[in-house]
Amino acid sequence: MAQTSIYATLLMVKLHNKNLSMQHNTPFMRTYFAKPMTFATMFATMFATIFAIALLAIQPLAAAPSPQNISQLKSLEQKVTGVVQKVLPATISLFSTKSGASGSGVVVSKDGLILTAGHVVRGSDEMTVVFPNGKQATGKVLGANYTRDTAMIQIMDPKPTFGWPHAGIGKSRKLDSGDLVIALGHAGGYDPVRTPPVRFGRVIAQGQDHFLSTDCTLIGGDSGGPLFDLNGSVVGIHSSIGESLSSNNHAGITGVLQDWKKLEKGETWGRLGGSSLLDNPDAPVIGIITGRPSKSGIRSGISIRHVFEGGPASKAGLRAGDIINNINDKNVPDLRTLHIVIAQHEPGETITIRLIRGQDRLTRKLTLGRRGDIIPDEKR
Numbered sequence: 517m518a519q520t521s522i523y524a525t526l527l528m529v530k531l532h533n534k535n536l537s538m539q540h541n542t543p544f545m546r547t548y549f550a551k552p553m554t555f556a557t558m559f560a561t562m563f564a565t566i567f568a569i570a571l572l573a574i575q576p577l578a579a580a581p582s583p584q585n586i587s588q589l590k591s592l593e594q595k596v597t598g599v600v601q602k603v604l605p606a607t608i609s610l611f612s613t614k615s616g617a618s619g620s621g622v623v624v625s626k627d628g629l630i631l632t633a634g635h636v637v638r639g640s641d642e643m644t645v646v647f648p649n650g651k652q653a654t655g656k657v658l659g660a661n662y663t664r665d666t667a668m669i670q671i672m673d674p675k676p677t678f679g680w681p682h683a684g685i686g687k688s689r690k691l692d693s694g695d696l697v698i699a700l701g702h703a704g705g706y707d708p709v710r711t712p713p714v715r716f717g718r719v720i721a722q723g724q725d726h727f728l729s730t731d732c733t734l735i736g737g738d739s740g741g742p743l744f745d746l747n748g749s750v751v752g753i754h755s756s757i758g759e760s761l762s763s764n765n766h767a768g769i770t771g772v773l774q775d776w777k778k779l780e781k782g783e784t785w786g787r788l789g790g791s792s793l794l795d796n797p798d799a800p801v802i803g804i805i806t807g808r809p810s811k812s813g814i815r816s817g818i819s820i821r822h823v824f825e826g827g828p829a830s831k832a833g834l835r836a837g838d839i840i841n842n843i844n845d846k847n848v849p850d851l852r853t854l855h856i857v858i859a860q861h862e863p864g865e866t867i868t869i870r871l872i873r874g875q876d877r878l879t880r881k882l883t884l885g886r887r888g889d890i891i892p893d894e895k896r
Contacts, residue, residue: 599698599748600714605681607742609646609706610655610669615639615859620701620712620741621669622750626679628653628671629780631753631772632740634660637667639859641852645671646706647681659779660852663786664726665755666767667740668779683742686749688728688768695719699732701741701754712741726771728752734764784852800863800884803827804834806851816849817841817872827890832882834871842870858884 583589603622610632611618619636623629630645637643637657645653653673660667671680691697699715717732730743734754743752743766752766772779787805807821817839823829834840840848844867848854861867863886870879 595746596698596714596716599744599746600700602748603683603742603744604648604700604711606683607648607700607702607712609702609737610636610643610740611646611706612637612640612643614642615856617643618705618737619739620737620754621645622700622742622753623671623680623682624685624750625682626675628655628673628675628680630655630669630671631742631750632667632669633753633755633767634662634665634667634786635755636740637669637852638662639855641856643669645669646702648711650708657852659775659781659783661771661775661779661786662784662851664767664771664775666753666772666775666779683744684749685769685773686745686747686751687770688722688726688751689770691719691722691728691745691751691768693719693721696746697730697732697751698744698746699730699734699738699741699754700744701734701738703735703737705737722768726768726774727755728766728768730764730766732764782850782852784850784855798863799887800858800861800865801828801887801890802834802858802869802882803829803885803890806854816847818848818851818854824890828882828885832869832880834869834880834882835873837873838878839872840869841872844868 583592606623608621608623608630609618610621610630615638617636617638617640619633621630621632621636624631637660641657643655643657645655647653653671655669655671658668658670695718697717697719699717700712703713715732715734717730720729720731722728728743728751730752732743734741738754741754742750743754745751751769753769753772754764755767756765778785803824804820804827805822805824807819818841820829820834820836820838820840823834823836840854842848843854843857846853846857848857858867861884863884866881866883868879869882870877872878
């Protein structure tokens with residue numbers, strides 16, 4: 517067999533039809549998505565198709581070695597099947613009836629800690645957790661690093677006798693360009709008639725701030741879902757999903773581990789950016805860049821690091837250095853709470869902000885703006 521890229525063969529026609537992952541009416545996709553299908557049958561069908569397409573001699577990626585014969589391909593099939601069987605129960609769907617947000621996630625501890633994307637939880641303090649078998653639980657949003665687009669959720673329901681199904685944590689820093697990875701997620705949202713679709717691909721590159729790029733096919737609903745290595749360990753969380761293969765980005769688990777204690781304690785910081793899927797241009801904004809939360813007693817709140825000229829905050833008289841501690845009679849001790857409060861309104865609505873400026877306590881009326889009109893790099 518020619519040195520064919522296993523990625524190119526595994527993802528098959530997807531290279532020619534980016535909408536394949538959403539088409540359930542083709543013979544292959546009916547097999548791939550059907551819930552009654554066993555893993556063995558699913559992968560037997562998938563790899564039979566793969567091997568046939570491999571004979572077309574698709575050019576390989578200059579990366580990790582690909583299977584050279586049927587025996588090696590079968591060995592890889594068995595390995596992937598085993599990984600999926602192990603980690604699929606921990607791959608969950610998330611949604612919030614309050615904010616309308618939804619996405620995927622992965623349980624990473626028997627006590628019910630969940631990792632997901634920051635943009636999935638923004639504006640929510642609770643999420644409904646749906647396991648692949650349909651079981652639901654309530655999850656409390658803990659912390660989030662919006663710059664890395666990662667967040668942590670704690671399942672609040674009583675823990676099962678043997679703990680929640682969960683996946684182990686890997687080391688994204690050890691991944692090289694071309695390494696094989698497995699992506700799971702509830703593509704298109706939770707669907708009771710199928711399990712989370714399995715996607716297979718390669719690492720394209722390691723980016724700044726521990727981000728990974730892969731050529732795994734991802735669509736809406738996958739955000740926050742897990743990226744696994746071939747040992748079945750979580751090495752990334754799906755972040756931005758683009759039109760081209762190279763724009764499918766994942767927050768590497770190395771960065772998550774660095775933030776772990778802060779996330780678990782409920783700290784929220786950073787700013788989403790870089791993808792139209794992460795920042796809604798029609799979302800309501802105050803028109804500020806926040807600094808670190810202030811937690812010094814009566815001065816607790818969100819500090820303002822920058823005020824956008826001509827924006828709502830500027831017009832309302834807010835200044836850099838002010839500390840926002842209350843909006844519409846709701847205390848805002850951290851960034852997540854601020855997002856939750858603001859997300860309940862629309863651009864053009866007026867809110868009442870209470871703030872601290874030096875030794876003074878001030879009250880200001882502020883008319884919310886539209887994100888795309890206020891923040892320079894998001895005007896569209």
